[in-house]
Amino acid sequence: MGSATSQALADARDAVAKLGTVPAALAEELFSAGLVVGDSLQLRHALSDPEVASTEKRALLGAIFGSKLSPAALELLDGLAAARWSRSSDLLVGIEEAGLRSAAASTEADVSGELFGVERLVAGDAELELALGSKLSPVETKVGVVERLLTGKVSPQTVAIVRHLVQQPRGRRIGELLRHAAAVTADARGFQIATVTSAAPLGEAQTTRLEQSLTAQYGRPLRINAIVDPALVGGLRVQIGDDVIDGTIASRLSALRQKLAG
Known part of the structure; x- marks a missing residue:
């Protein structure tokens, strides 16, 4: 992902956070708009082109979505269109991200x-x-x-x-x-996911200790999503974003076999 897109996504995140109370329908409005933009290469290029003035983009959004979307949805789309994107297709990434964050912010559900x-x-x-x-x-x-x-x-x-x-x-x-x-x-929601794969289900105490340890290590609240895979034999495989900590017996045996074969 290019630096321009990374900054645009950060701005989109902040824009959703600043909304305060997020209407329940906002996410679906953004997703629907994303489908329209995704189906039209001409529209996508016009909205993501840095040479097109923001006023022109705003007018275009109003002409296409003005009667269909809420002011909050139009405001977010206007901000996304005004941002700089590394590629025109990344505008769809931004619309989806805004929709996902709006969905999470609009409900108490997990x-x-x-x-x-x-x-x-x-x-x-x-x-x-x-x-x-x-x-x-x-x-x-x-x-x-x-x-x-x-x-x-x-x-x-x-x-x-x-x-x-x-x-x-x-x-x-x-x-x-x-x-x-x-x-x-x-x-x-302010936390990160740690996907933990083990050969047998983790106990409640184990899960709590691991969650606390990972939270301390990463400096941010983490929630564990547990997966059971008997093929691992024993140990744990932990994935947090792009970080992978593989302490499973299966991986150790594989590494040993490769070492012996080499």
Whole structure:
């Protein structure tokens, strides 16, 4: 990700945070706008082109979305269009990020935890993963699967997020989409996710100690998402963002085999 996009995303994060009370419909408004922008290369280029004046971009947004979106959604889109992006396609990244953060801020529900649950459900069901991730499956079919699977079982915000992800995957696999969304919504709530994989379920005391230790190490509140994988034999694999701490027996045995073979 280019430096211009990184700064634009930071500005978008701040803009959502400054809204205070976030309307429940704001995330869906942003996701809908993202689909429109994503479907039009000409519109995307016009909104992301630094040579186009902000007043022209504002007028364009008003002409397309003025009667369809709330003032809060238009204001966020205006800020995103005014930002500088490393690539024109990164504007879609910004709209999605603003939508994810708005969703997390508009509810007391544990959106990040719900997304992790959906990711685990998809990871454990090959047919479901194919139904949601196949490029050959019509978008309408994917949306129908999401709504039948999740409506009434998770918050409306989580349903809206997953529905958006299958509509605009931008080349990403469904598992990657869900993990990224979980990380962004967690960050919007002020904590980071540590994905901990172990051969057997962790006890409550173990989880608490590990959470406290990682929080102290990273200097920020962390929440553990636990995954059980018997193939690891023993030990733990911890992933926090791009950091991976692999202390599993399986990885040690693999390293030993490579050393002996080398």
